[in-house]
Amino acid sequence: MITLTHFLVVSACIFCIGLYAVLSKRNAIMILVGIELMINAAVLNLVAFGRYDKVNYGGQVFALFAIVLAAAAVAVGLAIILNVYRKYKTINPDNITDLRD
Amino acid sequence: MRDLLTISPVSMSILVVLLPLLAFVIQAILGKKSTSGMISLIAIAASTLISGGFVFTAVWDNPTISTTYNWFTIGDKTFTIGILLNNLSVLMQFIVCIIALPVHIYSRSYMKGDPGIHRYWMYLSLFCFAMLGLTISKNLFMMYIFWELVGFASYLLIGFWFTKEAAVQANKKAFLVNRIGDLGFLIGIAIIFSTFGTLDLVDLFGTDGFFAQGIDKNTTWMTVAGIAFFLGAMAKSAQFPLHVWLPDAMEGPTSVSSLIHAATMVAAGVFLLSSIFPLFNETVLLIIAIIGTITALSSAFFALGQYDIKKILAFSTISQLGYMMVGVGIGAWDAAMFHLTTHAFFKCLLFLCAGAVIHEMAHLKAHENQEFDPQDLRNMGGLRRYMPKTFTLMAIASLALAGFPLTSGYLSKDAIVITAWEWALHHGGLYLIIPVLLVVVSILTAFYIGRLIFKAFFGEFRLKDLNVTHLHEAPHAMLIPMLLLGIGALFFIFSWNPLSYADAGILQGLSVAYPFAEIHALHVIIPIILTCGSLIAWWIGWRWYSKGSYPLNPHSRWIQASLNQGYLNELYHKTFVESTLALAQISYWFDRYVIDGLVNFSATAVRSLSTFSSWIDRYIVDGFVNTVAGTTYYIGHLLRWIQNGRLQNYLGFAFTVVLIGIIYLIIR
Numbered sequence: 015m016i017t018l019t020h021f022l023v024v025s026a027c028i029f030c031i032g033l034y035a036v037l038s039k040r041n042a043i044m045i046l047v048g049i050e051l052m053i054n055a056a057v058l059n060l061v062a063f064g065r066y067d068k069v070n071y072g073g074q075v076f077a078l079f080a081i082v083l084a085a086a087a088v089a090v091g092l093a094i095i096l097n098v099y100r101k102y103k104t105i106n107p108d109n110i111t112d113l114r115d
Numbered sequence: 116m117r118d119l120l121t122i123s124p125v126s127m128s129i130l131v132v133l134l135p136l137l138a139f140v141i142q143a144i145l146g147k148k149s150t151s152g153m154i155s156l157i158a159i160a161a162s163t164l165i166s167g168g169f170v171f172t173a174v175w176d177n178p179t180i181s182t183t184y185n186w187f188t189i190g191d192k193t194f195t196i197g198i199l200l201n202n203l204s205v206l207m208q209f210i211v212c213i214i215a216l217p218v219h220i221y222s223r224s225y226m227k228g229d230p231g232i233h234r235y236w237m238y239l240s241l242f243c244f245a246m247l248g249l250t251i252s253k254n255l256f257m258m259y260i261f262w263e264l265v266g267f268a269s270y271l272l273i274g275f276w277f278t279k280e281a282a283v284q285a286n287k288k289a290f291l292v293n294r295i296g297d298l299g300f301l302i303g304i305a306i307i308f309s310t311f312g313t314l315d316l317v318d319l320f321g322t323d324g325f326f327a328q329g330i331d332k333n334t335t336w337m338t339v340a341g342i343a344f345f346l347g348a349m350a351k352s353a354q355f356p357l358h359v360w361l362p363d364a365m366e367g368p369t370s371v372s373s374l375i376h377a378a379t380m381v382a383a384g385v386f387l388l389s390s391i392f393p394l395f396n397e398t399v400l401l402i403i404a405i406i407g408t409i410t411a412l413s414s415a416f417f418a419l420g421q422y423d424i425k426k427i428l429a430f431s432t433i434s435q436l437g438y439m440m441v442g443v444g445i446g447a448w449d450a451a452m453f454h455l456t457t458h459a460f461f462k463c464l465l466f467l468c469a470g471a472v473i474h475e476m477a478h479l480k481a482h483e484n485q486e487f488d489p490q491d492l493r494n495m496g497g498l499r500r501y502m503p504k505t506f507t508l509m510a511i512a513s514l515a516l517a518g519f520p521l522t523s524g525y526l527s528k529d530a531i532v533i534t535a536w537e538w539a540l541h542h543g544g545l546y547l548i549i550p551v552l553l554v555v556v557s558i559l560t561a562f563y564i565g566r567l568i569f570k571a572f573f574g575e576f577r578l579k580d581l582n583v584t585h586l587h588e589a590p591h592a593m594l595i596p597m598l599l600l601g602i603g604a605l606f607f608i609f610s611w612n613p614l615s616y617a618d619a620g621i622l623q624g625l626s627v628a629y630p631f632a633e634i635h636a637l638h639v640i641i642p643i644i645l646t647c648g649s650l651i652a653w654w655i656g657w658r659w660y661s662k663g664s665y666p667l668n669p670h671s672r673w674i675q676a677s678l679n680q681g682y683l684n685e686l687y688h689k690t691f692v693e694s695t696l697a698l699a700q701i702s703y704w705f706d707r708y709v710i711d712g713l714v715n716f717s718a719t720a721v722r723s724l725s726t727f728s729s730w731i732d733r734y735i736v737d738g739f740v741n742t743v744a745g746t747t748y749y750i751g752h753l754l755r756w757i758q759n760g761r762l763q764n765y766l767g768f769a770f771t772v773v774l775i776g777i778i779y780l781i782i783r
Binding site for chain 2: 033110111114
């Protein structure tokens with residue numbers, strides 16, 4: 015039988031994969047993908063914990079809300095990446111160090 | 116002050132003194148433009164006329180005239196200046212004038228063309244002023260001022276040719292040796308002032324003075340004072356052992372030597388002793404007589420071996436000054452003054468003749484373009500054929516120097532020698548050595564002056580390869596003053612009786628009462644002995660120097676000692692000069708290593724202290740601050756690389772921190 019723990023483990027694995035992608039990828043698109051993975055891990059957690067709210071289905075509703083937000087965030091992120099590429103002719107975050115100023 | 120404006124002996128005597136001063140000032144202002152010497156000549160001629168016409172004739176054999184003016188007051192002691200006109204002072208003033216006048220005339224020719232002649236006339240006038248002022252000073256302090264001034268003028272004139280090293284050394288020597296005497300004079304003045312509270316000659320030695328009232332002269336202080344004054348006179352009058360400066364002083368022009376270093380300034384010591392004669396007690400007088408005898412004998416001996424014509428005359432001067440000192444020492448200061456007077460004439464004449472000879476020899480040297488010393492007797496010989504008038508005059512002066520009858524020197528020298536015999540016979544015993552030595556010196560005098568005459572004027576001219584036709588008589592401007600002095604070297608100026616000094620006007624005018632009996636036999640015997648001795652000396656000299664049969668080895672010890680002035684200069688050099696130099700070296704060392712060492716040591720100490728505090732400042736105070744700053748910097752440096760602008764790193768850190776927080780929460 016599939017218990018809550020299985021969901022949480024899968025969710026943690028996805029989160030870790032996402033985190034790894036965010037921290038180590040040399041491509042901004044892949045970082046964005048990593049972020050999506052982490053959001054989805056969170057969404058999975060929301061859905062998994064949603065079973066304890068059988069009245070309002072708060073978990074599922076909130077998951078939907080988060081997915082929408084994630085979509086919007088991806089749109090914004092892609093726009094940023096596009097602008098970064100225009101300015102620096104690269105989307106490797108290692109080469110973009112202007113943030114330290 | 117009104118009495119100064121009327122024609123009185125006092126005002127006239129002041130005028131006599133001031134005229135040369137005026138000449139000095141005018142020539143000092145004119146500087147190099149005044150080369151003729153007319154100003155000096157006119158001044159001294161006027162001084163001579165006034166001194167002879169208004170002062171000497173008015174005061175001689177008349178009561179003493181004196182005037183005193185207050186000068187300044189210290190506490191309740193008033194210092195005065197004043198004019199003292201008595202027989203002694205007007206005689207001295209007149210002698211100075213009458214010697215200075217021919218010398219001035221002579222100098223116009225002798226010094227012609229010298230590049231420094233403007234200085235010459237200036238200095239000569241300064242000297243005349245000082246010397247004339249010295250003669251009529253009423254006050255010992257005033258006399259001391261003039262005494263220093265004559266010394267200074269003498270210094271200037273000895274070093275007149277200051278480009279010559281010898282002249283510079285000579286005037287330095289004269290100045291230094293005279294300082295010793297001046298110190299004595301000053302000490303004497305100090306003792307007199309502290310004892311009597313006055314320096315006025317009339318108050319001290321006049322007819323109503325302290326000494327006439329019969330104070331006790333035999334105290335230690337009076338002896339010291341007497342010796343101190345005598346020390347002053349010793350240096351000025353070139354008495355043994357302070358005579359060393361006078362032979363060297365011959366580096367000055369010959370006319371200067373004749374005036375200053377033969378006739379007047381060197382006699383100032385005798386004049387001083389005569390002025391303050393009542394001061395001396397028996398002890399001091401004996402010392403004076405002994406020193407005078409030693410001087411007379413030693414310098415007569417030194418004169419025997421000299422080759423420089425002027426040095427012979429210089430030693431002769433010292434020797435004659437020794438006679439005068441003996442005269443003072445035996446109490447016959449009138450005889451001393453008489454000898455001073457006659458000596459002034461004939462010694463001045465001797466110098467002027469020597470100057471004429473040197474002048475002609477120097478001309479010959481310049482004309483023939485040869486190198487030889489124009490003053491060296493060994494280069495002369497046979498000059499009487501070329502300069503007969505000079506020869507005649509010099510022979511007269513030499514006869515006077517040797518004390519030959521019919522000359523003035525005969526009278527004055529006999530006065531001293533005979534009085535010395537009477538004095539010695541009165542005292543008896545060892546005192547007799549002094550007159551015996553005086554007789555010996557007199558014969559030596561005849562010999563050395565005869566040697567000079569024979570070597571210079573007789574025989575053949577020794578520089579064979581020179582054209583002697585250029586040798587000729589000195590110009591008239593030089594001969595006339597020599598002739599005037601030549602007349603003064605004869606007896607009739609001083610006494611109508613050529614064979615006895617008793618009738619001499621000067622002795623009668625000064626009239627000193629001797630405390631010992633007159634012995635008539637001596638007045639006959641002594642002149643005969645002296646004259647015969649002189650004649651024998653001349654005969655020997657004639658044989659040796661004129662005929663060329665010289666029997667002595669010129670390298671013998673005695674002749675070398677005489678030529679080298681008894682090695683006194685070397686002795687002084689070894690003792691005084693070198694010890695002074697050694698002292699200077701020691702003081703230099705002391706200054707260098709002890710005083711400078713102390714300074715350097717404290718400097719080093721301060722330096723090391725400051726180095727130490729600098730170290731503290733740098734390594735402890737600054738070190739602390741730097742450590743704090745460095746630590747901060749290091750921490751900043753440690754954290755700086757975090758802020759590298761890479762988004763992923765930021766995220767990584769954020770995650771790490773969150774992770775650490777979670778781990779902390781878990782294991783808490």
